[in-house]
Amino acid sequence: MAIVAFVPHRTRSQATELVRLTASWLEQQGHKVRVPAEDAEVTGLRHRAVDDDVLTTGLDLAISVGGDGTMLRAVHLVCAAEVPVLGVNVGHLGYLTEVEPSGMRDAVERWLAGDHHIERRMTLEVEVVRADGSDGTYLALNEAVLQRTGAGHTVRVGTTIDGVEFLTYVADGLIVATPTGSTAYNLSARGPIVSPSHRAMVLTPVSPHMLFNLPLVLSGREVVRFDLIESRPADLVVDGQPIASLEDGDAVVCRAGPNDARLVTYHRRDFHRIIKAKFGLDG
Numbered sequence: 001m002a003i004v005a006f007v008p009h010r011t012r013s014q015a016t017e018l019v020r021l022t023a024s025w026l027e028q029q030g031h032k033v034r035v036p037a038e039d040a041e042v043t044g045l046r047h048r049a050v051d052d053d054v055l056t057t058g059l060d061l062a063i064s065v066g067g068d069g070t071m072l073r074a075v076h077l078v079c080a081a082e083v084p085v086l087g088v089n090v091g092h093l094g095y096l097t098e099v100e101p102s103g104m105r106d107a108v109e110r111w112l113a114g115d116h117h118i119e120r121r122m123t124l125e126v127e128v129v130r131a132d133g134s135d136g137t138y139l140a141l142n143e144a145v146l147q148r149t150g151a152g153h154t155v156r157v158g159t160t161i162d163g164v165e166f167l168t169y170v171a172d173g174l175i176v177a178t179p180t181g182s183t184a185y186n187l188s189a190r191g192p193i194v195s196p197s198h199r200a201m202v203l204t205p206v207s208p209h210m211l212f213n214l215p216l217v218l219s220g221r222e223v224v225r226f227d228l229i230e231s232r233p234a235d236l237v238v239d240g241q242p243i244a245s246l247e248d249g250d251a252v253v254c255r256a257g258p259n260d261a262r263l264v265t266y267h268r269r270d271f272h273r274i275i276k277a278k279f280g281l282d283g
Contacts, residue, residue, distance in 0.1 A: 002026075002060045002112060005034040005050075005083075007074040008043050009066030015090045016043040018065050018101055022108065023048060031112075034059070036077060056081035061111060061264070065104075067091040072239045075123075075141050075261045084118055086111060086264040095183055095274060098265055111264060119265045121180045122199045122220055123257030126238055131249035138238045141261050142181030144254055145237045146226055147173030147206065149245065154209050155234040158227040161218065168229070173206035176224060176254045180261075181239075183275070191215040195271055201254065223255045 004026055009015040023033040023045070033048050040049035056078050064074035065088045074085045087097035088104050099107045110116055124140040138144075148155050157174060159166045177186035179194040182202050187193060191204035192215060199220030205213060218224065228234055231248040246252070276282050 001030055001032065003032045003034065003058050004108075005036070005055055005059055005062045005078070006039075006045075006048075007036060007062060007064045007066075007070060007077065008039055008045075009070045009090055010039060010042045012066060012090050014101065015065040015070075016045070018088065018090065018104060019043070019045065022063075022104060025105065026108070052077060056083055059083050061086060063088060063104075063108070064097070065090055068094040068096045069240065071096040072141055076139055076239070079123060079139055079141075079257075079259050079261050082259055082262060084262040084264050095278070096180070096263065098263070098269075107264075107266065110266060115266070117265050117267075119196075119263045119269060120260040121196055121263060122178050123259065123261055124176065124178055124201070125255050125257040126176075126236075126243075127253040127255075128236065128244050128246070129251040129253060131247075135244065138243055139257060140181070140238045141178065142184045142239050143175050143177040143186060144252065145173055145175050145185060145206075146234050146246070146252055147237060149233050149235050153232060155228065156230045156232045157234070158229050159203075160225045160227075162222050163225075167212065169205055169208065170210050171205040171208040173234075174226060175202070175204040175206060177202040177204065183278075186215075189215075192217060193275065196269075197271075199256065201256075220256045223253065225251055225253045227251045 006019045008019045034050045035045045035048045037049040062074050062078045062085045064071045071087045089097035126138045126144040128135040157169045179196045179198045182194040189206045201218045204215040236243045
């Protein structure tokens, strides 16, 4: 018997229907099904709802049914418990999802039979350090962004790498991305695309107001700290979600996360093919 959790896209009816059908099929086979309480309430799957604090207890697999945003939510929910995530793509071509809706049941059957692989992806641990002490630690699969709070000003950020002062950035924002996140906001800011098999951090300024405007590719073992200076506030956004507003004297510390994301795959993920398809480079 397996325990499987579904994380559906909250506003796509196709995702909700796929979860209903697959969950019923799994339960008929004697398996247990869970849905995060918040998702269950929105999608009408209340009788399968469980609270987040018990979601991963004994959990064998999480299935994301949506796009890359839904995959990020699923990874955030189960990464610390090292639960693998299978991505079912409902929507546009995604970088993270593995199968299309028509192949969902076959993919689950193959997973139950042990016919699958686990692809590990580096995560970021993002720590907020207030002037009066630490204020929380967050997980990122894609990126952490320290950005200006509104129009009309930049952020001014002192940067240290492994405790050594590097540079004071003056920019609209700063991105620290994983290789997985290098194809997200980092790419829009003209940062480099990094193969997800690497363990690295990409530091990319957004609209820098300074002579040095190049991204940096750092080792996954390095620790980056940003200190806000000169009374210029900034917002911290992690994987697209607003986390905190920071003031002069506050800091953000980024390092490799203690747990990798574990993505279920059934064949070698052709990263180069995905890039070509995403950008219409197939001729």
